[in-house]
Amino acid sequence: MYPRRTLSRTRTAATLLAVAALLLAGCSAGSSTSTASSAGREAEAAALAPLPRSTPAALKPYYAQKPRWRDCGVPGFQCTTLKAPLDYADPSAGDVRLAVSRRQATGPGKRLGSLLVNPGGPGGSAVAYLQQYAGVGYPAEVRARYDIVAVDPRGVARSEPVECLDGPAMDAYTQTDLTPDDRREEGALVEAFRKFAEGCGADAPRLLRHVSTIEAARDMDIVRAALGDRKLNFVGASYGTFLGATYAGLYPDRAGRLVLDGALDPSLPARRLNLEQTEGFDTAFTAFAEDCARRSDCPLGAKGTPVETVGKNLRSFFDELDARPIPAGDADGRELTESLATTGVIAAMYDEGAWEQLREALTSAMKHRDGAGLLLLSDSYYEREADGSYSNLMFANAAVNCLDLPPAFASPEEVRKALPEFEKASPVFGEGLAWASLNCTYWPVEATGEAQRIEAKGAAPVVVVGTTRDPATPYRWARSLSGQLSSARLLTYDGDGHTAYGRGSRCIDAAINAYLLRGTPPADGKRCS
Known part of the structure; x- marks a missing residue:
């Protein structure tokens, strides 16, 4: 599940480690x-x-x-x-x-x-x-x-x-549908945010x-x-x-x-930060799409496919996963859901060096119904270990962000009203990032910043x-x-x-x-x- 404000990535000599956060914007030029x-x-x-x-x-x-x-x-x-x-x-x-x-x-x-x-x-x-x-x-x-x-x-x-959820509960949280199709799915998303917040509050009420x-x-x-x-x-x-x-x-x-x-x-207040970061992910995805469309092995379209079509094809793939997740070869039985696949794609946007890995993961998922590659990218983003445990990255991320700024939205109704603006900012990621902005709404501690x-x-x-x-x-x-x-x-x-x-x-x-x-x-x- 996407945290609220900014993602960052740390680097080692051999690998990229997802450091997380989420939601914020586009580029311009000048000094x-x-x-x-x-x-x-x-x-x-x-x-x-x-x-x-x-x-x-x-x-x-x-x-x-x-x-x-x-x-x-x-x-x-x-x-x-x-x-x-x-x-x-x-x-x-x-x-x-x-x-x-x-x-x-x-x-x-x-x-x-x-x-x-x-x-x-x-x-x-x-x-x-x-x-x-x-x-x-x-x-x-x-x-x-x-x-x-x-x-x-x-x-x-x-x-x-700060600790909030154990491994199995965190697995369920990260698989929660971030693009609810009806009020029932909205309710499930709100309940996931509430459960996450309650876990954090129970662990460290004073801290x-x-x-x-x-x-x-x-x-x-x-x-x-x-x-x-x-x-x-x-x-x-x-x-x-x-x-x-x-x-x-x-x-x-x-x-x-x-x-x-x-x-x-x-x-900037939280809503503006989240909207602008959404534009930023769209800018990065456009760069990836342009690069992908120049290659013969692009899974999102034949060589020369327009960037807009590349984005539509990815969105269509996400919609398919929303209806029917695919196997991911996971020892704990997890399948590749829309939410996990979206996280995997977002994780690869942090470094152009990961674009090849993303193309290969998308090819496996879209053509061979093997979601292992995208699940691996998603797990790196969440800092999920092979034994099913998680670092406290996402817990601390929410704890700091939700204390630093008042929440972006006060209710699901406000998110629904904002969806056109977020979807305009990013046709591929906008809907999910808008709903992800709701996580601080149910935080057990009021913002002090x-x-x-x-x-x-x-x-x-x-x-x-x-x-x-x-x-x-x-x-x-x-x-x-x-x-x-x-x-x-x-x-x-x-x-x-x-x-x-x-x-x-x-x-x-x-x-x-x-x-x-x-x-x-x-x-x-x-x-x-």
Whole structure:
């Protein structure tokens, strides 16, 4: 089942790991000097106010922590645990324990301090990302000069994870029909959202009220102090850009070298975010369809088939699965349903390197009635293991998103009214993504956040990176965020896939490396391909 806000993907040397989230927009061109149309759309959004520079007395013990590093069983990495207040408004209410990991600077060259990394989600494990990719896959010159550090945000992975459903219940949830044909199926979808929310509320009733992005950003400042850094250096992808921008807004004087890759627009309410992300997935699918139609092995049409027809053929296949799922060779007896197939296709939109795998999976499903390939893609998106267990990715994703913003819709009736707009945004995915936007409606905790512009006045230069055909974080969001941040430099990758750093563009990598290593940001509006 699609989570509400943004999908992101982490990379390892051998595979792509789905990190999840969902729903948001399309692309446009230009530098941050021309973002008025995007930023101005939500002009009523207030600006995030910075916190006082002085540390409140009740928080000083947290800031005075000294990490006790230990071996964490992964060669080259150390781990520790730090504490943060459960409730910053009432530090006496108890603590949350944050899992932190690092790979120390390897040299040569003078150490530049710590570089925190976050892969997005929300719900993606930063510690896993560090140990599987960033700590070994970031450019050697960056790893030589920085301790690469990750902290799992509160409620995520190793940091007191939120849990909602067991494996079998999660299997049922992910197979729920997201394109209801009648009121009975609508009722089943609402019941699935209710059951999911109730499971989360029962697991962590107190923590669920304190997993917001603002609280996670405040936790990062405690980590910064514990590491002994005067300023925070940070590379965040997808949702990680929202986390990093929020930090800059709260602590502009402590923001060091910040790279926000695959930017979110914090000024937009949930419904607008979801609609624009729907457009973004349509943009990415159009790029895939154009590529597929140039090939003789495209399962969605003969060579030269118009893009619109490719999309209609995929939609027709989804409709067939809605009526009659197909076998998937699954040990637990799962079949490939419309919802799982749609998730599999969406998962492949994050990286053009997965397009071949998607073509093969679609060929097997459409021509041979073998859904195993699409089920594998869907399972990677949900982080479902071979033993039927799930990571807490989707649980944390909903917990953070539903606390950060009021729900996109108040009722199924509102979704029905919005369907034409979503289906116009994406004829292939619009209906399902509209209904997926209903998940926070039944959340057991009211949202504490709201859409806010982030200006971070007084912060050092912040590099905002946008990819023109990014499916999950549309390029317009990068333009909008760079227009909000007072010191932003917009760096554009003219290409496909989600995020840009470390994905094959020498131009992008060189610009970001120069900023991280020498403090030299790219010229505002610089474009790479």
